Amino acid sequence: MARILIVDDAKFMRLTLSNILKKAEHEIVGEGENGREAVRLYAELNPELVTMDITMPEMSGIEAVKEIKKEYPGAKIIICSAMGQQKMVVEAIEAGAKDFIVKPFDEGRVLEAVNRVLN
Template identity: 70%
Template sequence: MARILIVDDAKFMRMTLTNILTAAGYEVVGEAENGNEAVHLFNTLLPDLVTMDITMPEKNGLEALREIKKVHSTAKIIMCSALGQQKVVVEAIEAGAKDFIMKPFEEDRVIEAVQRVLSYS
């Protein structure tokens, strides 16, 4: 069972993703509400996958992604973005994100992205 870290500054979004992922049989091992927490929890928990919001206080998702990838080059990170953030999504993919999912979350799309990214070796 894959272990997933959910990063989003909105508790409602973290709850939504947790419900979708646990219902699909994944284990949510932690939640972070900003980029600093995300980096710390990643280093502590070493999850199989991270869902990372782009816009967050303290350290945004792009900065956290770069910091995690610098130390853990094989980290599997899916960016979560709202409409109108396409430019940042492209930057995130270039920085090493494996996929992105749009908000509001569609259950099928979330599961499909997670399965695809976890199947990458």
């Protein structure tokens, strides 16, 4: 199973995703609270996949996707967005995100996206 980095400024959201992913036997290698941490942790942990929130303090998910993809073009990132952030989702995909999942998280949809991006 995959080594995954979860980045979201809300602890509850990280916990929810972590539980869904662990249940599917993925390993959570790290958690970050903002885009800047995401970039640092990616370099440190070299995860197989990142779930990245869009709206975060210090550095947005979109900026973090751009930074990571510049350094690691093969990075697999799934963007997490609240309802009604379609414009930002498009921006994130253009920046290099591979897929998106919408909050509140639906377990089936999360795992479907994760499996699609990993394969």
